Amino acid sequence: MDRIDQLFNQYANRSSNLIDPEGIEKLCSNLDVSHTDIRILMLAWKMKAEKQGYFTNEEWRRGLKALRADTLNKLKKALPELEKEVRRPTNFADFYAYAFNYCLTEEKQKSIDIETICQLLEIVMGSTFRAQVDYFVEYLKIQNDYKVINMDQWMGLYRFCNEISFPDMGNYNPELAWPLILDNFVEWIAEKQA
Amino acid sequence: MSNQKKRNFQIEAFKHRVVVDPKYADKTWQILERAIHQIYNQDASGLSFEELYRNAYNMVLHKFGEKLYTGFIVTMTAHLKEKSKLIEAAQGGSFLEELNKKWNDHNKALEMIRDILMYMDRTYIESTKKTHVHPMGLSLWRDNVVHFTKIHTRLLNTLLDLVQKERTGEVIDRGLMRSVIKMFMDLGESVYQEDFEKPFLDASSEFYKVESQEFIESCDCGDYLKKAEKRLTEEIDRVAHYLDPKSEEKITSVVEKEMIANHMQRLVHMDNSGLVYMLLHDKYEDLGRMYNLFRRVTNGLLTVRDVMTSHLREMGKQLVTDPEKSKDPVEFVQRLLDERDKYDKVISTAFGNDKTFQNALNSSFEYFINLNARSPEFISLFVDDKLRKGIKGIVDVDVEVILDKVMMLFRYLQEKDVFEKYYKQHLAKRLLSGKTVSDDAERSLIVKLKTECGYQFTSKLEGMFTDMKTSEDTMRGFYGSHPELSEGPTLIVQVLTTGSWPTQPAVPCNLPAEVSVLCEKFRSYYLGTHTGRRLTWQTNMGTADIKAVFGKGQKHELNVSTFQMCVLMLFNNADRLSYKEIEQATEIPASDLKRCLQSLACVKGKNVIKKEPMSKDIGEEDSFYVNEKFTSKFYKVKIGTVVAQKETEPEKQETRQRVEEDRKPQIEAAIVRIMKSRKILDHNNIIAEVTKQLQPRFLANPTEIKKRIESLIERDFLERDSTDRKLYRYLA
Numbered sequence: 024m025d026r027i028d029q030l031f032n033q034y035a036n037r038s039s040n041l042i043d044p045e046g047i048e049k050l051c052s053n054l055d056v057s058h059t060d061i062r063i064l065m066l067a068w069k070m071k072a073e074k075q076g077y078f079t080n081e082e083w084r085r086g087l088k089a090l091r092a093d094t095l096n097k098l099k100k101a102l103p104e105l106e107k108e109v110r111r112p113t114n115f116a117d118f119y120a121y122a123f124n125y126c127l128t129e130e131k132q133k134s135i136d137i138e139t140i141c142q143l144l145e146i147v148m149g150s151t152f153r154a155q156v157d158y159f160v161e162y163l164k165i166q167n168d169y170k171v172i173n174m175d176q177w178m179g180l181y182r183f184c185n186e187i188s189f190p191d192m193g194n195y196n197p198e199l200a201w202p203l204i205l206d207n208f209v210e211w212i213a214e215k216q217a
Numbered sequence: 218m219s220n221q222k223k224r225n226f227q228i229e230a231f232k233h234r235v236v237v238d239p240k241y242a243d244k245t246w247q248i249l250e251r252a253i254h255q256i257y258n259q260d261a262s263g264l265s266f267e268e269l270y271r272n273a274y275n276m277v278l279h280k281f282g283e284k285l286y287t288g289f290i291v292t293m294t295a296h297l298k299e300k301s302k303l304i305e306a307a308q309g310g311s312f313l314e315e316l317n318k319k320w321n322d323h324n325k326a327l328e329m330i331r332d333i334l335m336y337m338d339r340t341y342i343e344s345t346k347k348t349h350v351h352p353m354g355l356s357l358w359r360d361n362v363v364h365f366t367k368i369h370t371r372l373l374n375t376l377l378d379l380v381q382k383e384r385t386g387e388v389i390d391r392g393l394m395r396s397v398i399k400m401f402m403d404l405g406e407s408v409y410q411e412d413f414e415k416p417f418l419d420a421s422s423e424f425y426k427v428e429s430q431e432f433i434e435s436c437d438c439g440d441y442l443k444k445a446e447k448r449l450t451e452e453i454d455r456v457a458h459y460l461d462p463k464s465e466e467k468i469t470s471v472v473e474k475e476m477i478a479n480h481m482q483r484l485v486h487m488d489n490s491g492l493v494y495m496l497l498h499d500k501y502e503d504l505g506r507m508y509n510l511f512r513r514v515t516n517g518l519l520t521v522r523d524v525m526t527s528h529l530r531e532m533g534k535q536l537v538t539d540p541e542k543s544k545d546p547v548e549f550v551q552r553l554l555d556e557r558d559k560y561d562k563v564i565s566t567a568f569g570n571d572k573t574f575q576n577a578l579n580s581s582f583e584y585f586i587n588l589n590a591r592s593p594e595f596i597s598l599f600v601d602d603k604l605r606k607g608i609k610g611i612v613d614v615d616v617e618v619i620l621d622k623v624m625m626l627f628r629y630l631q632e633k634d635v636f637e638k639y640y641k642q643h644l645a646k647r648l649l650s651g652k653t654v655s656d657d658a659e660r661s662l663i664v665k666l667k668t669e670c671g672y673q674f675t676s677k678l679e680g681m682f683t684d685m686k687t688s689e690d691t692m693r694g695f696y697g698s699h700p701e702l703s704e705g706p707t708l709i710v711q712v713l714t715t716g717s718w719p720t721q722p723a724v725p726c727n728l729p730a731e732v733s734v735l736c737e738k739f740r741s742y743y744l745g746t747h748t749g750r751r752l753t754w755q756t757n758m759g760t761a762d763i764k765a766v767f768g769k770g771q772k773h774e775l776n777v778s779t780f781q782m783c784v785l786m787l788f789n790n791a792d793r794l795s796y797k798e799i800e801q802a803t804e805i806p807a808s809d810l811k812r813c814l815q816s817l818a819c820v821k822g823k824n825v826i827k828k829e830p831m832s833k834d835i836g837e838e839d840s841f842y843v844n845e846k847f848t849s850k851f852y853k854v855k856i857g858t859v860v861a862q863k864e865t866e867p868e869k870q871e872t873r874q875r876v877e878e879d880r881k882p883q884i885e886a887a888i889v890r891i892m893k894s895r896k897i898l899d900h901n902n903i904i905a906e907v908t909k910q911l912q913p914r915f916l917a918n919p920t921e922i923k924k925r926i927e928s929l930i931e932r933d934f935l936e937r938d939s940t941d942r943k944l945y946r947y948l949a
Binding site for chain 1: 899900901919920923924927930931937942943944945
């Protein structure tokens with residue numbers, strides 16, 4: 024317990040008693056991980072961290088205890104296991120949804136702006152669904168219908184990547200309950216291919 | 218009596234000595250045989266029926282029934298063989314006559330013979346279950362005469378030739394035909410069918426196959442149908458005169474098949490004479506004939522209906538998508554009404570008001586009327602035209618008729634909510650400019666719309682009428698409490714409840730002093746009795762009557778819009794004004810001001826103002842002065858500009874946008890209503906149900922519905938089911 028707290032203090036801001044973005048950056052460089060790496064997000068998930076860019080003492084404790092890590096080294100070593108755990112299909116959907124919520128900064132906020140979404144997509148899905156992410160990001164940037172993305176659309180995209188064969192999309196049916204933005208996305212791709 | 222020796226006196230039964238004469242039977246038979254000969258030779262007068270009967274009776278009684286029966290058959294057969302030789306020998310036309318005659322003879326003879334042999338018929342034949350005399354006589358005739366090879370084919374061919382002759386216009390002996398054909402019928406139904414009817418039908422089929430081919434190559438549709446009808450009538454007539462009634466259905470089937478069914482498509486599609494030609498030229502008689510003939514064959518009416526439907530759709534499509542025709546909305550709608558009347562008349566006159574055709578007409582109209590997105594607007598303009606100019610000189614009943622016809626067109630509209638929007642705008646203009654000629658007609662139409670669409674559709678419209686009425690009362694109250702105002706300009710105010718009337722933004726405008734004073738007085742009067750309300754003057758919708766005196770003393774009363782009044786009143790205090798000065802003084806926005814000035818200065822016959830320079834358009838450097846030389850033959854001159862017109866392109870876009878905006882909450886309300894009662898529903902079903910619910914008002918777009926669903930999900934009214942992504946769940 025003590026060692027975990029000690030580790031916490033190494034990165035926490037004295038006055039707020041939180042690890043703030045600066046501290047996280049420091050942690051990342053110590054872990055040899057880029058701060059846009061998905062593993063940091065996974066760590067946040069494991070901690071059930073609520074606010075993007077900050078870790079509270081409680082959250083820190085929760086995460087490290089679950090990872091059985093009380094030193095930097097152990098933490099570093101725990102990361103691959105953590106990744107495996109998160110990537111299990113049962114967990115990934117939860118993680119994916121968590122990633123979205125993690126980016127909501129204002130109180131009543133329900134949607135995320137396009138630019139942030141693009142970055143988030145890159146982090147979360149970039150390694151597993153490269154093509155879909157690239158296409159979708161391109162589409163998001165040129166379309167005009169939506170300026171923000173909500174949770175329903177976000178989750179829809181996850182289903183899309185998992186269920187629909189790409190890039191032929193032969194099994195996609197626009198008459199089903201896919202979010203409209205995906206109907207439009209599919210149409211846009213079809214036009215490009217024609 | 219003395220006691221004499223009793224002699225036995227027995228009365229013995231009379232014992233006729235049984236003639237066990239072996240020749241008895243032969244002798245008796247010979248008598249009968251001879252008699253049969255005589256009968257056949259028409260020499261029966263000398264015979265005694267009683268004697269012959271008794272002889273036959275005796276033979277049967279003495280157990281010689283078989284001999285009698287066999288003898289009868291043999292004798293008759295021999296006679297018939299002889300007769301058939303005679304018949305066969307007959308030449309040409311007399312062949313049939315001979316046959317007929319011999320047949321009649323045979324029947325008479327047979328009757329007599331049957332009477333003579335009646336005892337045998339009832340006893341010997343009964344018990345031995347042999348064929349009775351009369352049927353036997355017929356069979357013998359059949360076998361020995363009709364089926365005699367030398368007669369059989371010849372007989373049939375003769376009959377068929379005669380039918381053929383009759384069909385080509387010759388007169389034949391129908392009595393003889395009837396008699397001979399009846400012979401077939403008497404010989405039994407199977408004989409009739411096998412030996413006559415079937416070959417007759419086959420020959421007829423061939424005949425009509427050839428004839429119909431000739432006709433179709435040489436006649437136009439109308440003529441062909443006349444000929445076909447004639448042939449049908451002839452065949453029915455033929456049956457009535459000399460065939461078995463049961464043949465009627467069979468022969469008419471043949472004619473129907475060969476003449477109609479086999480050429481249906483070609484007839485209907487014939488250039489310059491087929492169905493489309495007939496429809497275009499109101500050929501009621503031909504159409505009626507086609508209907509009556511085609512209904513006899515399978516898919517006949519279906520064919521007619523299909524061609525009519527595609528013609529209507531094509532014609533209608535051209536009508537509504539032709540830009541020329543859309544120039545004048547009233548013309549456009551009138552044309553639609555005329556077309557509908559035309560086809561209605563066709564269906565009632567020629568197609569017996571057939572419901573399936575009525576439906577085809579309705580579905581076609583529904584199809585093409587909605588191809589033009591401006592149809593709702595145009596129909597409203599048409600109604601506006603009729604209700605504004607009045608249907609002078611036309612009786613109330615006729616007004617009803619016109620409105621009912623308009624309602625028919627209204628029913629075809631898919632976007633009834635668009636119609637509502639325009640109707641409201643046009644009604645507002647009519648009411649406010651006092652241009653509605655018949656209040657009753659207006660109300661009548663509202664009632665019809667209410668019946669069609671429900672209370673909600675018309676409640677706002679009725680609100681408009683109420684406001685007009687209330688305003689009248691308010692004006693009375695106003696002048697009642699301000700008797701000092703009876704001198705000076707008269708103000709008439711209509712107070713419009715926002716929400717009932719089409720929304721218009723209030724336009725700024727500086728009213729002339731004497732007017733604005735009055736307005737203020739009214740405002741305080743009104744707000745005095747209606748606290749909590751807010752009044753906004755709609756200067757862009759008002760009118761004014763101004764009395765003017767021109768240069769040479771010409772007096773006129775000018776009926777102008779409020780804006781025009783403001784501009785004109787300025788000239789009471791200045792002879793000449795620049796555009797900028799007018800703009801400043803009135804504060805009317807530029808586009809409205811320009812339009813206003815244009816109508817005052819640039820319209821021939823109404824130019825009470827003159828403009829420098831004399832160009833067509835209003836420029837911001839222009840200056841204006843009164844046209845002292847203004848003349849008009851009328852005292853009252855109308856220069857107002859508040860008339861309902863076809864919208865310009867940008868106006869149309871704006872209205873369309875408003876309609877789309879209005880639809881969103883309606884779609885959402887429908888979704889919520891449905892989900893509230895169903896709790897869980899899958900995507901396709903929601904789309905279907907929502908579309909169905911909204912169908913009386915407009916055709917909902919599935920993409921739009923999807924958008925609304927997503928919006929409701931975002932606002933936590935609905936959620937997607939976590940396991941089955943096709944389902945939506947209502948969140949209480």
